[in-house]
Structure formats: C-alpha cells, structure tokens
Amino acid sequence: MILIILRILFVALMSGLGVTIINSPELMGQSAWTPPLVFASLIFFAVVVILVDIFIPRKKIDAITAVYFGLIVGLIISYMFSLALTPLFPTDKLKESPFLSALQPIVKLLISVVTCYITTSLLLQTRSDFRMILPYVEFKKDVRSSRPYVLDTSAVIDGRIVDILETGIFDSPLIIPRSVVSEIQNFAESSDKLRRARGRRGLDILNRLQNDPKVDLRVMDSDSPELLQYPEDSRLVILTKQLEGKLITSDYNLSKVAQVHGTQSLNLNDLSNALKQVFVPGEQLEVLLVKAGEEPQQGCGYLPDGTMVVVDNGRAEIGKLVRISVTSVLQTSAGRLVFGKMEKKAES
Helix, strand or coil: CHHHHHHHHHHHHHHHHHHHHHCCHHHCCCCCCHHHHHHHHHHHHHHHHHHHHHCCCCCCCCHHHHHHHHHHHHHHHHHHHHHHHHHHCCHHHHHHCHHHHHHHHHHHHHHHHHHHHHHHHHHHCCCCCCCCCCCCCCCCCCCCCCCCEEECHHHHHHCHHHHHHHCCCCCCCEEEEHHHHHHHHHHHCCCCHHHHHHHHHHHHHHHHHHHCCCCCEEEECCCCCCCCCCCHHHHHHHHHHHCCCEEEECCHHHHHHHHHCCCCEEEHHHHHHHCCCCCCCCCEEEEEEEEECCCCCCEEEECCCCCEEEEECCHHHCCCEEEEEEEEEEEECCEEEEEEEEEEECCC
16 A cells, blocks of 8 residues: 555656646747657656566565655665766856756756655565664564475475465465476366366466465576576476575475485475374274275275274274274385274274
C-alpha cells in the first residue's frame, strides 16, 4: 500500500512539473503541439520509471525509516548531480538565453524527484537487510538464514516438499532453476501417460509454492555459459555450490554427485526415514496384515507412515487387524523394516 501511494505521489509530482513547464513564458510562443507533447513526455517518463521499479524483486524494510532515509539520500544525490550539471549552464549563456535560464531549475527539480523516488522505493523493498531506529541508529541483520535451498525436478514432482514447508522448518528462500521448470513442463507435455501425470503434478506443486505467501520461491537462470559445458545434474550441483546453498532432492544418485562436489544436500527420503516412529523390542502395536511375506507363515502390513511390518505366523491372519510385539528393527537403504510376533487379534 505504501508503495502504491508513493507511486501515485510520484506521478502527481511529475504532472505538476509538466504543468509548470507548460505555463512557463518560454513555451508561450512555441508551437501549439509543444505544451501537450512536453506534458505527455513527462507522464510517459514517470510511468516508465514506475514499471522499471515494479520489476525489481520486492523486499521488506521498515516503512517510516525507508521514507526519511530515502529522501535524505535522494536529495544528496540530486545535489551532486546538480553540481555536475553546472558547467552545462554557464552564467553568460543563462543571461543570453531565457530558455536555458528557465530550463535550469526544471532540470534540477526533475533530478531531485527521480532520485528521491528511486532511493525511497529501493529502501522500501530491502527491509530485511537492516533496521534503523532514531535517535540511536541500530543496524540489525536479518536473523533468517541467507543460504537458499535449491530444488531439483525429483523434489518438486515428489510433492512432499509442500508439506515440509508448511511446518515452517525452512526459513530460507527456495531457488528453482529455469531448466528444472522446463524439464517439468516437458514431462507434462510427454506422450507417455505416467510421465505426463508426474509433470502435471509437478506444475501443480510449483503453483502452490508460488501462491503461498509464506514461501519465498525464486526462479533462477541456470544456463549461463560457464555451466552449459556440464551435464544437467552436475550443472545443478555447481549452481548450488555457487549460491552457497543446499540442494533438496529425492534422487539418491544426485545426492552422491553433490557429495563428490562438496555441496550440501538434503534427500527427502532420508528426511522421511529420520522422522518415522522409533520402535524398541517388546513394544506392542496394531497393524493390518495385507499380504504374505517371503518366508513361510509370514504376514506383512504397513504403518501409516509407510513402514513395513513383518509378522511371524501372521499369514493366516491376512486381512485382519492384529496386535504384535516388536522383536527387532532393521534399517535399510530402502527404509525401515519392523519384525514382530503376533500376540492376538485386535478388535475390529
């Protein structure tokens, strides 16, 4: 809202400047098209400046501090510009030319308005960098981590990243390379039904992340000349290393490539396994047996988090909810396996 008001005031000031120029005596004797052309040019210039400002990435800052600090800096810069332009308006020429004499204050006013607007708008959009308090000046860096998280294609298509972000444990910006977006789009346009479904799910995940106000998602170009010589996976790892960030993926091989390059990575599968419930021998739990095991008389079921449970003498109870006692837990690269023996059938 403050930025909108600032931009409206900027356009109003430029309009007032245009009216001042039109009413100046030097333009009275000019062509009939000169006053409206000058006024339209100033308004067009103001709109262009605002459009350029809108496309600058928005950041946050304390509004009141940004206004007065931006105005001070803008006036100082405009004064320096005025000193630099003084040789263009020598005193002898000002006396000889009424037009230059009237143009000099207009140029100085135009420079002051533009520099004040740019500095104030810039500070309004950088509130996360520092805080300023009067009468004592205090600079405070943002306590949030500045190391970004870089998403690869597998992490986006996986979908679990949305649930993880909703917990609020990630407080850094998310970076998604443009090549990853293109790859997901190619998946969505594939003739293969499974690849097309995965690509469309990835695009839905990206839309959810972009529309979430709590998520700072940025799309970055990863096709710079120095990276094009590497394969896609290595290019992603090198980009993460250049940003001093962390790579988020669910691809086991990509995690190993990141380790080779000395880049920190977070595998969503490892995170999921780490958050699964821990069981100790002798602990009792209930599980629905859904299929037979590899060994005779074994039955298998699954916990709500996907952990597989193997039950001795449970093949006859397939399709039933049974109570078991945990005998051992095995951690494998594919996940966690819980072994147990059946105590008794639980109530339906």
